[in-house]
Amino acid sequence: MTYWSSRNICTDTCGCWRNARFYVALWLTVTIANLVCTIPTYALTQDELDAQRALWDAQSATDYDYVLQRECFCLDEARRPGLVQVRQAEIASVVDVETGQPLDAKIYRTIDQLFDELQRAIDLPADDIQTEFDAAIGYPTSLRIDFDFGIADEELVYHAREFRTITVAGDYNHDGMLDIDDLELLTNAINTGSPDRQFDADQSGAIDRLDRLYWVRELKRTWIGDADLNGQFDTHDIVTVVRTGKYESIEAATWTQGDWNGDGTFGSGDFVAAFDDGGFELGTRGSVVAVPEPSAIVLSLTGCLLGLCSRYWTRQQVRRKAPAAVLGTG
Numbered sequence: 213m214t215y216w217s218s219r220n221i222c223t224d225t226c227g228c229w230r231n232a233r234f235y236v237a238l239w240l241t242v243t244i245a246n247l248v249c250t251i252p253t254y255a256l257t258q259d260e261l262d263a264q265r266a267l268w269d270a271q272s273a274t275d276y277d278y279v280l281q282r283e284c285f286c287l288d289e290a291r292r293p294g295l296v297q298v299r300q301a302e303i304a305s306v307v308d309v310e311t312g313q314p315l316d317a318k319i320y321r322t323i324d325q326l327f328d329e330l331q332r333a334i335d336l337p338a339d340d341i342q343t344e345f346d347a348a349i350g351y352p353t354s355l356r357i358d359f360d361f362g363i364a365d366e367e368l369v370y371h372a373r374e375f376r377t378i379t380v381a382g383d384y385n386h387d388g389m390l391d392i393d394d395l396e397l398l399t400n401a402i403n404t405g406s407p408d409r410q411f412d413a414d415q416s417g418a419i420d421r422l423d424r425l426y427w428v429r430e431l432k433r434t435w436i437g438d439a440d441l442n443g444q445f446d447t448h449d450i451v452t453v454v455r456t457g458k459y460e461s462i463e464a465a466t467w468t469q470g471d472w473n474g475d476g477t478f479g480s481g482d483f484v485a486a487f488d489d490g491g492f493e494l495g496t497r498g499s500v501v502a503v504p505e506p507s508a509i510v511l512s513l514t515g516c517l518l519g520l521c522s523r524y525w526t527r528q529q530v531r532r533k534a535p536a537a538v539l540g541t542g
């Protein structure tokens with residue numbers, strides 16, 4: 213007979229030995245179980261993560277949309293499928309896929325941040341990391357990180373889908389804007405005979421000056437002559453290019469220096485190109501309903517240009533005479 217006294221002292225030798233074996237076996241079982249639970253069981257290795265991240269990085273995707281949904285024991289708002297709009301590698305907005313309502317962006321991640329979570333899990337190390345990746349793009353379509361088997365409901369689980377890149381036509385440096393840098397890249401591509409098809413802005417099959425014209429008029433939606441690319445062609449643009457002093461010179465000129473027809477210099481052909489486009493003092497291209505007769509624009513622009521040149525010439529004359537006047541010899 214085996215029994216325990218009120219002070220937990222075994223008073224039967226054989227029974228005590230059997231109990232001792234039982235508790236030793238129990239202790240071993242618990243210990244082994246604990247050991248099993250604390251040994252990380254990676255389904256994802258560092259090499260695998262590196263390979264997938266390299267594939268993702270090769271996409272150079274900074275502007276994209278995708279749907280991300282978190283799985284957790286948490287409020288419903290935190291588990292909504294969100295259309296994550298990433299611009300310049302930052303979350304620009306998150307909206308509910310089903311309702312279109314804005315969601316809390318702090319709950320969501322960019323794809324780079326999902327990779328960061330996986331790297332953090334490996335570094336810790338987490339007890340388990342389960343992942344699936346898109347075979348073509350390399351982004352994680354599913355990740356399940358159990359940081360500690362001994363803690364419930366602390367797992368990090370995301371499901372991602374419907375990735376698509378956002379490309380802005382004509383944004384050759386991929387900064388999300390159409391600006392002078394893009395136009396100069398296009399100009400350089402034309403001048404160097406680049407085979408890069410992205411510069412075939414008008415999809416004609418050739419990369420030439422017509423692509424430059426297309427970029428300005430159809431992609432940037434502004435006028436030939438809009439030297440500062442602020443959307444309007446006005447006297448400020450003309451003053452800007454005249455001040456460069458490159459008119460009719462052999463010096464190379466950029467768009468902002470008056471080379472509007474793309475021949476590399478600033479000359480009368482650039483004003484002809486601007487006259488032909490017909491946007492002088494008309495506001496933005498999108499706001500124009502009816503374009504005035506070209507002759508009126510030519511007259512207006514020519515008058516403006518002559519006026520500017522006249523004032524410029526007058527100022528130069530005054531400056532030349534000023535020293536003589538001061539000396540009393542004029």
Ligand SMILES: [Ca+2]
Pocket residue numbers: 382383384385386387388389390391393394
């Ligand atoms: Ca750009």
Ligand SMILES: [Ca+2]
Pocket residue numbers: 411412413414415416417418419420422423
């Ligand atoms: Ca073309």
Ligand SMILES: [Ca+2]
Pocket residue numbers: 437438439440441442443444445446449
């Ligand atoms: Ca302008």
Ligand SMILES: [Ca+2]
Pocket residue numbers: 470471472473474475476477478479481482
């Ligand atoms: Ca030119």
